[in-house]
Amino acid sequence: MRQFMKYFSASFLFISMVITSSIAIAADYKVGFIYIGPPGDHGWNYQHDVGRKAVDEAFGDKVETVFQENVPESADAERVMTQMALSGADMIFATSFGYMEPVLNVAKKFPKVKFEHATGYMTADNVSTYSARFYEGRTVAGHIAGKMTQSNTIGYVASYPIPEVVRGINSAYLAAKKANPNVEFKVIWIFTWYDPAKEADAAKTLISQGADVILQHVDSSAIMTVAEEAGVYAFGQASDMSAFGPNAHLTAIINGWAPYYVKKVKQGMDGTWKGAEQTFDGIGAGMVIIGPLSDKIPDSVKKEAMEIRDGIASGTLHSFTGPINKQDGSPWLKAGETADMGTLLGMNFYVEGIEGDIPQ
Amino acid sequence: MILSEINFAVLVASLIVASTPLVLAALGELVVEKSGVLNLGVEGMMIIGAVTGFIVGVETGSAYIGMMAAAMAGALLSLLFAFIILIMQANQVASGLALTIFGLGIAALMGHPYTGIKSPQISTLSIPFISEIPVLGTMFFQHDLIVYLSLISVLVIWYFLNRMRAGLILRSVGEDHDVAHSLGYRVVTIRFLAITFGGAMAGVGGGYLSLVRVPQWTEGMTAGAGWIALALVVFSGWRPFRLLIGSYIFGGITILQLNLQAIGVNINIALLSMAPYLATILALVVISMSRFRGNRGAPGCLGRSFVKIT
Numbered sequence: 001m002r003q004f005m006k007y008f009s010a011s012f013l014f015i016s017m018v019i020t021s022s023i024a025i026a027a028d029y030k031v032g033f034i035y036i037g038p039p040g041d042h043g044w045n046y047q048h049d050v051g052r053k054a055v056d057e058a059f060g061d062k063v064e065t066v067f068q069e070n071v072p073e074s075a076d077a078e079r080v081m082t083q084m085a086l087s088g089a090d091m092i093f094a095t096s097f098g099y100m101e102p103v104l105n106v107a108k109k110f111p112k113v114k115f116e117h118a119t120g121y122m123t124a125d126n127v128s129t130y131s132a133r134f135y136e137g138r139t140v141a142g143h144i145a146g147k148m149t150q151s152n153t154i155g156y157v158a159s160y161p162i163p164e165v166v167r168g169i170n171s172a173y174l175a176a177k178k179a180n181p182n183v184e185f186k187v188i189w190i191f192t193w194y195d196p197a198k199e200a201d202a203a204k205t206l207i208s209q210g211a212d213v214i215l216q217h218v219d220s221s222a223i224m225t226v227a228e229e230a231g232v233y234a235f236g237q238a239s240d241m242s243a244f245g246p247n248a249h250l251t252a253i254i255n256g257w258a259p260y261y262v263k264k265v266k267q268g269m270d271g272t273w274k275g276a277e278q279t280f281d282g283i284g285a286g287m288v289i290i291g292p293l294s295d296k297i298p299d300s301v302k303k304e305a306m307e308i309r310d311g312i313a314s315g316t317l318h319s320f321t322g323p324i325n326k327q328d329g330s331p332w333l334k335a336g337e338t339a340d341m342g343t344l345l346g347m348n349f350y351v352e353g354i355e356g357d358i359p360q
Numbered sequence: 361m362i363l364s365e366i367n368f369a370v371l372v373a374s375l376i377v378a379s380t381p382l383v384l385a386a387l388g389e390l391v392v393e394k395s396g397v398l399n400l401g402v403e404g405m406m407i408i409g410a411v412t413g414f415i416v417g418v419e420t421g422s423a424y425i426g427m428m429a430a431a432m433a434g435a436l437l438s439l440l441f442a443f444i445i446l447i448m449q450a451n452q453v454a455s456g457l458a459l460t461i462f463g464l465g466i467a468a469l470m471g472h473p474y475t476g477i478k479s480p481q482i483s484t485l486s487i488p489f490i491s492e493i494p495v496l497g498t499m500f501f502q503h504d505l506i507v508y509l510s511l512i513s514v515l516v517i518w519y520f521l522n523r524m525r526a527g528l529i530l531r532s533v534g535e536d537h538d539v540a541h542s543l544g545y546r547v548v549t550i551r552f553l554a555i556t557f558g559g560a561m562a563g564v565g566g567g568y569l570s571l572v573r574v575p576q577w578t579e580g581m582t583a584g585a586g587w588i589a590l591a592l593v594v595f596s597g598w599r600p601f602r603l604l605i606g607s608y609i610f611g612g613i614t615i616l617q618l619n620l621q622a623i624g625v626n627i628n629i630a631l632l633s634m635a636p637y638l639a640t641i642l643a644l645v646v647i648s649m650s651r652f653r654g655n656r657g658a659p660g661c662l663g664r665s666f667v668k669i670t
Contacts, residue, residue: 040468040475040579070580155622161629186622191633195583198614200574201378205618208370225478225576244478244576356621359629 032084033067036096037194043219051257073098085110123276133282135171137253139319142175155206196222252291325352369498379611381565386589388561395554396534396661400456403586404463406566409434411467413567423482434563442555518600534659595644598657
C-alpha cells in the first residue's frame, strides 16, 4: 500500500510537469489562453478557442496566440501562466472562474503582463475581468422550455454552486414559470464542468424522473446525445450542439467571445488597455447569442422567444423584474424593480418556487 | 422528499451500465497485476479503445465490430508497454504513466474528425421469459451483450486464477518471478500475454463508454475512469468478485446520489458527490478485514522488473 501511494505521488508530480510544458513563441505581440478543458468539447472551451482563432485572423502575423488546454484550477494554473509570462506573453486570457486566485498571484509577479479573467470578480491594476450575461440567454431558453414541456418537469444539470450558475437556474425558472405556471424544476449538481459520462448519467436520471426538457450548465455535448436517444428536448450550451441531437436540440445559448478578444488585444497593442475593468455584456453586445430555433418549436413560441430576445437586447426587458420573492418567501424585488448588479454577481439564493437547496 | 419518485429498477439497471466500463478495465488490470506487472496506463488504453471503437463503429455501422476494434486497439497499445518494460526493462510506473499520456494525446488526435457524430446502436438483448419478470427483469435481464459478457468474465477470470493450472502459473510468476523462472516457466511470455489481455479489456471498457454509455466521442471522455479502475483492483485485494462488488457500489452510489438530488433530498450535496468514493473504500475495507486477515493478495513481484538469471 505504501508503495502504491508512492506511485501515485510520483504520478502526480510527473503529470504536473507535463502540464507545464513550455511554449515558445516569436511575434510582435503574444497572447496566451488557458482552458479548463479541451477545445474539442464543443462547448465552453471550444467557444473560447473560436475567440482565439478570431484574434489570429484579425491580426495575422502581428499577433501570435498560444493556448494550454486542460489546466486545473489550482497551483497548476499558476505554473502555466508563469511559464507563459516568462516566455514573453503580453496578454493572458484565463478562461475559467477558478483561475481567479492564480491570476491575481501571477499578475503581481508580472506587472507588465495584462491579464483578462473570465467570469471572476477580483481585479488588479493589470487584471480585468469579463463575463457574459448568460442568464439573459437562459430567460429565452426557459420560456421555450416552459412552452415545450408536456410533463411540466424540466431537468437542470448544474456544475458548481457559484453565482453564475445559480443566476442561470433562477432566470430560466422565472421565464419557464411565466410561460407555464405548472412547471417544476429538478436540479442535479455534478460538481464538474466537464465529464461526459457524469453529465450523461445526470441527464438519464432526470429523464427517468419525468423530465422531458433538459437544461444544462456543464460543458460537454453528452446531454444532447442522451436527450436525442430518449426522445426529449435539450438546449445547446455555449455552442450550437444540433449535430449531437437534431431532434432534441431546441436552440443554443452561444457564447460570443470573439469581438471582445479582438477588441482587447487591439487595446493591448495600441496601449489603451486598462486594468481593473469589469465587463459584463449580454445579448445586446453580442456576447450572448441565441442560436437558430428548432422547427419543433411552434411558430407562436418562436415569435415570443424572439420578442424576449429583442426586448433584452434593447434593454426594455430584464430577466429579473419584480415582483420576485426569494425561495423562503421573503421579498426580493418589488413590482417593476429590476435586480441590481451586486446582487446578480453574488447571487446565492433560489427564487420562490424552486425546490431543494443550493449546496454550500 | 418522496423516495417513491425514484424508480429503483431503473436505478439498478443504470448502475450496472455505469459500472460496466470499470468492471471490464479493472478485471483486465487485475490479471496484469496478478502476473506481477503494474500497468498505470489503464486510462490511456481505455481512451484509445473508446476512440477506436467509436471510429470503427461509425465507419462499419456496427457497434460490435467497433467493440472488437476497441479491444484490439487497447491490446496494441499495451503491447508497446509490454515491449518497453519486459524487453527494455524500463520502469513500470513511468512507462505506465507515459502510456496514459500518450493514449490521451493520440486519442484526441484520432478522434478529432469524429466529434459530433452519432454512433451505431447496440441493441439490448432481453433474455426471453426472465426479462419479463417485473422489477428483476428490468434490473438484470434487459441489458446489452457487453454487460452479460462483463459478468461472465468475472466468473471466468476467477475460475482461471483459482482453479486452473495456467492461472496458478500466472500467479506464481507474479509472486516470485525468479522462482517461476527457475522452475522453467516463461516469465516474459506469460507477462506479455497478461498485459495484452489487460489492454484488450481496458479497450473494451473504453469502447463501452463511447459506444453505449455516453454514447459519442468527446476528447478526454474517460475522465479518470482508468484511475478508479486501478484503485478498485487494489481495494478489492486482487479478487474478481470483490472487484465486481466494488465497481457496482461505486456506480450504484454515483447513480443513487443523482437520483436523490433530483427529488430534492436535503443532504449536503458535496457529501453526496463524495459518497461513491467513500462507500467503495469502506465496503472493500470491511470485506477484507473480516476474513483472510493479513493476506492482502498483493502479488510479491508487483511492479518489479524481471532480470533473467543466467
